[in-house]
Amino acid sequence: MQTTFFVLAALLYAVCAFLPSHQRLAISAGTAVGWLLHGVALWGDVITPGALRVGFAVMLSAALWISVAAYWLENRNFSLDGLRVLVLPSAAAAVLLPVLFPGNVMPLAGKSVLLSWHIAIAILAYSTLTIAAFHAVLMALQESKLHTRPGAGANGWLAAAIDRLPALLTMEKLLFRLIAFGFVLLTLTVLSGVVFSEELFGKAFQWNHKIVFTLLSWLLFGLLLAGRHWRGWRGKTALSFTLSGFATLFLAYVGSRFVLEVVLHRGLA
Template sequence: MQTYLFILAALLYIGCAFLPSERRLPISLGTMLGWILHGGALTADMFAPESVRVGFAVMLSATLWISVAAYWLENRNFSLDSMRVMVLPVAAVAVILPAVFPGNMVLLTGKSDWFLWHIAISILAYSTLTIAAFHAVLMVLQESRLHTRPGAMARSGGWFAMALDRLPALLTMEKLLFRLIAFGFLLLTLTVLSGVVFSEKLFGTAFRWDHKTIFTLLSWVLFGLLLAGRRWQGWRGRTALSFTLAGFAILLLAYVGSRFVLEVVLHRVLI
C-alpha cells in the first residue's frame, strides 16, 4: 500500500513541477496533496511497534518531505516559484527511494529516548540546510541572469527565466538564505549534541570517529565559519554561496552518502 502512495505522491510532485506558473491554485493544492500522501506513506513505512526504519533512502525521503513543506510555505510569503522546478523533481525521486532501498528496522527496546530525538533533529537539520542549498542555487542563477545582456535575456525566455525575474531582490534573497542557515546551524548543533548523548549511552563513548561524525563536524565548522564571517567580516555574495553549497555537500555525505555506500555497495546493515 505504501508503495502505491509513494508513486502517487511522486506523480503529483512531477505534475506540479512543470505546470505553468499561472496555475497557482492547482500547483498549491497538488503539492499539498502530494506532501500529505508522501508523509502518510513515509510514517507508515518508518514506524512499527517498538521499532523504526533507518537507511539512506528513508532519511533522504524524510528530508525532502520537510523541504517541500518549507518551499510551499516560503513561496506563499515570497515569489519563489522558480524553486518549484528544483525541489519537486528531487522530492519525486526521493519519495520512491524507500520502496527500492528499504534500509533496515532497528528495535527500540532498550534504546535511549535520545535515539528518536536524535533522528528527528537530524532530519530537521538536513531539511533546513537542503532548502538553503536550493535557495543558494537560485541565487547563483539569479545573479547570472542579472549579468546577462538585455538582448540575450530576451532570447532566453521561458517560464523558468520569467520566474527568476520575479524573485525578490538579491539582498532580500541573501537575508532569507542566512536566516535558513542560522536556523539550520542551530539544529545541526543540537544534532551533534544529541548524537554525543546517544553515543555515550549506547556505545559508552562520546564520539565514534567514523565517516558520519567527521563529515558532520566538518559541515558544522563550515556553516559556523560562514555565520561568523557574515557577522564580523560581512561575507556575502559568492563567498556565502560557496560556503553554503560546500557545507551542504559535505553534510549530504555525512549520513546519506555513507549509508548509501554501506547499504548498496558494501551490503552492510548498521544503525
C-alpha cells in the same frame, strides 16, 4: 499501501513542478495533497512496532518532505516559483527511493527515548540545510542572469521562473535565516550525538567518517554565520560556503549510507 501513496505523491509533485506559474491555486493544492500523502507513507514506512526503519533513502525522502513544506510556506509570503522547479522534481524522485531502497530496521528495545529525538532533530537539520542549498543554487543562477546581456540568456521555463524570484537581497535574507535555523539544529544534533552517544547507540563516542563530515559541515556553516556577522560576507562567498557545507553534510550520512547499503551491501553501522 505505502507504495501507492509514495507513487501518488511523486506524480503530484511532478505535475505541480511543471504546471504554468499562473495556476497558483492548483499548484498550491496539488503540492499540499502530495505532501500529505508523502508524510503518511513515510510515517507508515519508518514507524514500525518497536522499531524504526532507517537508511539513506528514508533520510533523503524525509529531508525533501520537509523541504517541500518549507517551499510551500515560503511561497505564501514570497513568489518563489524558481524554488518550485528545483524542489518539486527533486522531491518527486526522492519520494520513491524508500520503495527501491528500503534500508534497515533498527530495534528500539533497550534504546533511550532520546534516540527518537536525536533522529528527528537530525532530519530537521538536514532538511533545513537542504532547502538552504536550493536557495543558494537559485541565487547563483539569479546573480549569473544579472550579468547576462538582455536577450542573451536562455528563455526556457527555468529562466522564466528565475525572473519571478524576489530581489537578490531578499533571497539572501531568506538564505541566512534558513542557515541560522539549520545551524542551531545541527548543533543540537552534534551535541546530542556526542554527549549521549553511549545511551543513544549503545557504545562510547568514537570518531568515524560520519562524525568527521558532520563536524566539518558544522564548522563551515558556523564560519559562514560568523563571517556574515563580523565581516559582512555575502554574494559568492556565502554561496560557496553554503554549497560546500551542504555537500559535506550530504556525505556525512546520505552519501556514506548509500555506499554502505547499495555498494557494499552492509547493514547498520
